[in-house]
Amino acid sequence: MKVMLVDDEPLALQFLESQLHSIGDFKIVGAYQTSRGLTERIKDKKPDLLFLDIKIGAVNGIELAAAIQEAHPELPIVFVTGFHEYAVQAFELNALDYLVKPIQKDRLRKTIQRLKMDEQKNGSDAPLQINCMLTLQFIQNGKALPVQWRTSKAKEIFCYLLHHAGKPVRKDVLIERFWEEKAPEKAYTQLYSTIYVIRKTLAASLPALSLSNYNQCYQLHLGNAEVDAARWQDRVNRLPVLRDHSLTSYQELLRDYKGDYFAAEGYAWAESGQWQLKEIWYKTATQVTAFLEERNMLEDAVSLYLRMQSDYPYIAHSYIRLMHVYGALGETGEVVSHFKRLKMMLKDEFDIAPESEVVDWYESWRVQHMQG
Structure with a gap:
C-alpha cells in the first residue's frame, strides 16, 4: 500500500513512518513537512492513503483536506493531531479516521483494517441502481438494499443532494431550505449532525457513494451508480x-x-x-x-x-x-x-x-x- 505523510514536526513524521513499517508492508511515497504543492504531489505519487496533520504551520489541515477531496475524492484521509477538538470537523469532512498523537500501534492497526474493509466492500459491490421515480430505492444484484435512515431529515437532505448530484450545494442554501426557522448556530449544528448521519448511512449501506465538503458546499459523488x-x-x-x-x-x-x-x-x-x-x-x-x-x-x-x-x-x-x-x-x-x-x-x-x-x-x- 502506498502511503503519503504530511506533518510539520519531523519527529512525528519519523515516528508515524516507523509505526507503519512495524505493522505492515507500506511504501512511503512521500513524507512532507509542508503542504506546498501537495495536490500536485498526490497527483504524481498516487498514494492509496494520506496521513495529514490538522495543523501544518499556519495552514488549516481541515481546509486543505477539503481542497484535496475536491481534486481527489477517492483518496482516504486520516487526520493526525495532538488535540481532540477537531474531531467533529474531521468526520464532518468524511475522513477515514482521526488519530491523536502519540499514535499507538493497536489504534493504527484499526485504521488500516477499516480501510481494507472499505476497499473490500467497494471492490465486491456490483453497480448500484438508484431509483427516484415514485420512491427512493437502491437496487444491487437485482435486489433492493435495506437502507435504514436514522431520521426523515437525513433521508430528505440525501435526496436533495442526490437531486443535485455531481454539483456543489452551499451549506447556507441547505440551512435556508431545511432549517429556516432555527437560529443560525442551532441550524448549523443540526446540519452537521444530519450530514454525519448521512455519511454513516452511506458507509454502512451505500459505500459506492461519497459526500465531499469543500468551500462551504457539500457535493454527492455517485461513482458508477446510475439514477433511473x-x-x-x-x-x-x-x-x-x-x-x-x-x-x-x-x-x-x-x-x-x-x-x-x-x-x-x-x-x-x-x-x-x-x-x-x-x-x-x-x-x-x-x-x-x-x-x-x-x-x-x-x-x-x-x-x-x-x-x-x-x-x-x-x-x-x-x-x-x-x-x-x-x-x-x-x-x-x-x-x-x-x-x-x-x-x-x-x-x-x-x-x-x-x-x-x-x-x-x-x-x-x-x-x-x-x-x-
Whole structure:
C-alpha cells in the first residue's frame, strides 16, 4: 500500500513512518513537512492513503483536506493531531479516521483494517441502481438494499443532494431550505449532525457513494451508480425519429416510466423536476398516440390514452381523443361515457364547459349514430 505523510514536526513524521513499517508492508511515497504543492504531489505519487496533520504551520489541515477531496475524492484521509477538538470537523469532512498523537500501534492497526474493509466492500459491490421515480430505492444484484435512515431529515437532505448530484450545494442554501426557522448556530449544528448521519448511512449501506465538503458546499459523488430518472431522460434524448421501426423503442420508454419523481416522498423542492419529467412523458405519449392513430393501430392508441387519462386526469386531450378513437371503433357507449367524463371533469376542476368545437363534434356524431 502506498502511503503519503504530511506533518510539520519531523519527529512525528519519523515516528508515524516507523509505526507503519512495524505493522505492515507500506511504501512511503512521500513524507512532507509542508503542504506546498501537495495536490500536485498526490497527483504524481498516487498514494492509496494520506496521513495529514490538522495543523501544518499556519495552514488549516481541515481546509486543505477539503481542497484535496475536491481534486481527489477517492483518496482516504486520516487526520493526525495532538488535540481532540477537531474531531467533529474531521468526520464532518468524511475522513477515514482521526488519530491523536502519540499514535499507538493497536489504534493504527484499526485504521488500516477499516480501510481494507472499505476497499473490500467497494471492490465486491456490483453497480448500484438508484431509483427516484415514485420512491427512493437502491437496487444491487437485482435486489433492493435495506437502507435504514436514522431520521426523515437525513433521508430528505440525501435526496436533495442526490437531486443535485455531481454539483456543489452551499451549506447556507441547505440551512435556508431545511432549517429556516432555527437560529443560525442551532441550524448549523443540526446540519452537521444530519450530514454525519448521512455519511454513516452511506458507509454502512451505500459505500459506492461519497459526500465531499469543500468551500462551504457539500457535493454527492455517485461513482458508477446510475439514477433511473437521469437514465430515462437520457433515453428520451437519444430516441430516433418516430417511424415504424422505432415505435417499439418509444413504447418501451413510456412503459418504463414507473412513477413521478419522488412522488411517494412528497418533497416540495422536487416538484420542478417532477413536472419536467411528467411533461416529457406526456409530450412523448401524445406523439406516439397520434402516430398510432395514423397507422390505424386504434387498440394500442386506446390503451395509451387510458393511461394518459388515469395519470393526468385534468388534461382534456385524452378524453377528446378517446371519443374519436372509440367512435372509429364503433364503441358508442364509450364515446358517450367519455364525453360525460369530460364535462364532469371540466365542471368540477375548472367550472367551465367543453369547447364548442368538441360539443359540435359530439352532437354531430350523436345525430349520425341515432340516424344509423
